[in-house]
Amino acid sequence: MRLVVARCSAHYTGRLSAHLPLATRLIVVKADGSVLLHSDGGSYKPLNWMSPPCAMAVREPDAQAAERGVSAVWTVQHAKSDDRLEIELHDVLHDSAHDLGVDPGLIKDGVEAHLQTMLAAQIELLGAGHSLVRREFPTAIGPVDILARDAAGGTVAVEIKRRGEIDGVEQLTRYLELLNRDPHLAPVRGVFAAQEIKPQARILAKDRGIDCLVLDYDAMRGVDDVDSRLF
Amino acid sequence: MRLVVARCSAHYTGRLSAHLPLATRLIVVKADGSVLLHSDGGSYKPLNWMSPPCAMAVREPDAQAAERGVSAVWTVQHAKSDDRLEIELHDVLHDSAHDLGVDPGLIKDGVEAHLQTMLAAQIELLGAGHSLVRREFPTAIGPVDILARDAAGGTVAVEIKRRGEIDGVEQLTRYLELLNRDPHLAPVRGVFAAQEIKPQARILAKDRGIDCLVLDYDAMRGVDDVDSRLF
DNA sequence: CCATTAATTTCGTGG
DNA sequence: CCACGAAGTTAATGG
Numbered sequence: 001m002r003l004v005v006a007r008c009s010a011h012y013t014g015r016l017s018a019h020l021p022l023a024t025r026l027i028v029v030k031a032d033g034s035v036l037l038h039s040d041g042g043s044y045k046p047l048n049w050m051s052p053p054c055a056m057a058v059r060e061p062d063a064q065a066a067e068r069g070v071s072a073v074w075t076v077q078h079a080k081s082d083d084r085l086e087i088e089l090h091d092v093l094h095d096s097a098h099d100l101g102v103d104p105g106l107i108k109d110g111v112e113a114h115l116q117t118m119l120a121a122q123i124e125l126l127g128a129g130h131s132l133v134r135r136e137f138p139t140a141i142g143p144v145d146i147l148a149r150d151a152a153g154g155t156v157a158v159e160i161k162r163r164g165e166i167d168g169v170e171q172l173t174r175y176l177e178l179l180n181r182d183p184h185l186a187p188v189r190g191v192f193a194a195q196e197i198k199p200q201a202r203i204l205a206k207d208r209g210i211d212c213l214v215l216d217y218d219a220m221r222g223v224d225d226v227d228s229r230l231f
Numbered sequence: 232m233r234l235v236v237a238r239c240s241a242h243y244t245g246r247l248s249a250h251l252p253l254a255t256r257l258i259v260v261k262a263d264g265s266v267l268l269h270s271d272g273g274s275y276k277p278l279n280w281m282s283p284p285c286a287m288a289v290r291e292p293d294a295q296a297a298e299r300g301v302s303a304v305w306t307v308q309h310a311k312s313d314d315r316l317e318i319e320l321h322d323v324l325h326d327s328a329h330d331l332g333v334d335p336g337l338i339k340d341g342v343e344a345h346l347q348t349m350l351a352a353q354i355e356l357l358g359a360g361h362s363l364v365r366r367e368f369p370t371a372i373g374p375v376d377i378l379a380r381d382a383a384g385g386t387v388a389v390e391i392k393r394r395g396e397i398d399g400v401e402q403l404t405r406y407l408e409l410l411n412r413d414p415h416l417a418p419v420r421g422v423f424a425a426q427e428i429k430p431q432a433r434i435l436a437k438d439r440g441i442d443c444l445v446l447d448y449d450a451m452r453g454v455d456d457v458d459s460r461l462f
Numbered sequence: 463c464c465a466t467t468a469a470t471t472t473c474g475t476g477g
Numbered sequence: 478c479c480a481c482g483a484a485g486t487t488a489a490t491g492g
Contacts, residue, residue, distance in 0.1 A: 001236075001257060001269075001271045003234055003236075003257070003325075005232075005234075005329045005331070012485075014485060015393070015484090015485040016339060016340060016393075016484095016485060017339075017340040018337050018338060018339045018340065018485080019337070019338045019340075020335075020336075020337055020338075021335045021338070023331075023332065023334050023335055024329075024330075024331045024332055025331060025334065026232060026234070026259070026329070026331070028257070028269065030269075030271050030272055030273075031271040031272055032271075032272040032273075034272070034273075034274065034275075036269075036275050038232075038259065038261075038267075039331065039334035039336075040232045040261050040262040040263075040331035040332070040333075040334070041261055041262055041263040041265070041283070041333075041334070042261075042263075042265075042283075042472090042473095043265065043280075043282050043283070043471090043472060043473085044265075044267050044275075044276065044277050044280045044282070044471090044472080045275065045471090045472055045473080045486085046275050047334065047336070047337050048337060048485090049274075049275045049485085050485095051274045051275070051485085051487090052272070052273075052274070081485095083485070093329060094234075094327060094329060096325060096327075098236045098255075098257075098324060098325060099255075100236070100254075100255045100256060100257070100270065100271035101254065101255055101271070102271075102272075103254050103256065103270035103271070103272070103278065104251075104252045104254055105251075105270075105278070106249050106250070106251055106278050106279060107249060107250045107251075107252070108247060108248075108249045108470095109247060109248040109249065109250075112468070112469095113468095113489095113490090142466090142467095161468095162246070162247075162468085162469090163246075165480095166480090200480085243470070245470060246469095246470045247469095247470060249470080273487090273488095274486095274487060274488085275486095275487080276469095276471085276486095276487055276488080279470085280470080281470090282470080282472090314470070316470095339485095343483070344475095373481090373482095392483095393483085393484090393485095431465085463492100464491105464492085465490100465491090465492085466489100466490080466491085466492100467488100467489085467490085467491105468487105468488085468489080468490100469486100469487085469488080469489095471484100471486080471487080471488100472483105472484080472486080472487105473482100473483085473484080473486100474481105474482090474483080474484095475480105475481085475482090475483100476479105476480095476481090477478105477479090477480085477481105
């Protein structure tokens, strides 16, 4: 990894055209050839970049560019497309290279898939007497996260989101519409389950007769831990 | 901006829990307090990060951590939520600080809004004799990108995308369904316009009786230049 | 390898 | 300030 802090301007052409006026920025050149141009604020997204696979060519500025104060021109060309990033370097304030090695990568926990697994294992969170039919119950318009039966034998369709917003309720509504056409399943009740349910989503769900269930991730994980001790 | 290259591990808790095992990484601390942890590959997304507004606290490792080789612990706490990123620094291979100043920001060109403006100005690309009714024609389910009339006086609804995919055709289908209920407008013909149209989207459009129009950005811009010379 | 969907998405725009 | 949609989205997953 090479780190360069320099006054520079940049031009990108590819899926769009974009230009960065002259300013001081961090330029990161990664081991795989990818390049990031970062400013000293904003979020994690660079001002401009080139994704791998790509290769960088360095050349001297022409007379006109040199006149403008350009000390070097870096052209980063994507290997499989016409995407190209051209950086004009002026003053270089810092330049260092570092051997980082391969990263073992991020280990995640608490995403939607995990919530689904845990809710399936703790299906009585839907209410006493509920039983799991199956996870990822297939329908013509896609799989329903969880299909269950309640104590009275009625069918329950569950849509799980990490954060419950309106589009999740819409999704569940479409599933319910379809499932309720199946005489073997109908009537099917809907449950919208999420770690956090936005007020608007809650209102829409209520309007559609869909129950809301807030999932307490830590509590569910705690139960999982207890379960795992039994084995 | 502070640049640190160090062997480190990290732990994030907030909207999810995530862990980074010990490895050598780039740590960027921006002027607004935000922190990025980058590996030497992948795309522009960091392995882990904290978005602004946030603040970092540095503390000495406890005896146990020191035993494991930890030289310092950085805790980055988000100002408005419970999001927290904790970094355990082991060997520090590089540490430098740089004053970058405020960035003038990226200037973009060739996005959907621009395509819409240009197509409105060159409405005959839809076919000879077409005239513009209006851009962003409002409907109950959202604005139609362009509404026009063809040579025969028939209504034409245009959906514009940079890249034409299936969901764009679905969107236009919903608009057409709604517009065709209005006796003042019906029958309304649909045109799906994009710089690039995916095969699946083209097939779906054809199936729905929607015409496809590939927009040549450079050619359209060329015409725009000619137009602007007239004024 | 392609299509689909989520994301600690981020980023803009318009109400 | 919030909801909505696009992004040079990126990243993971399933077929």
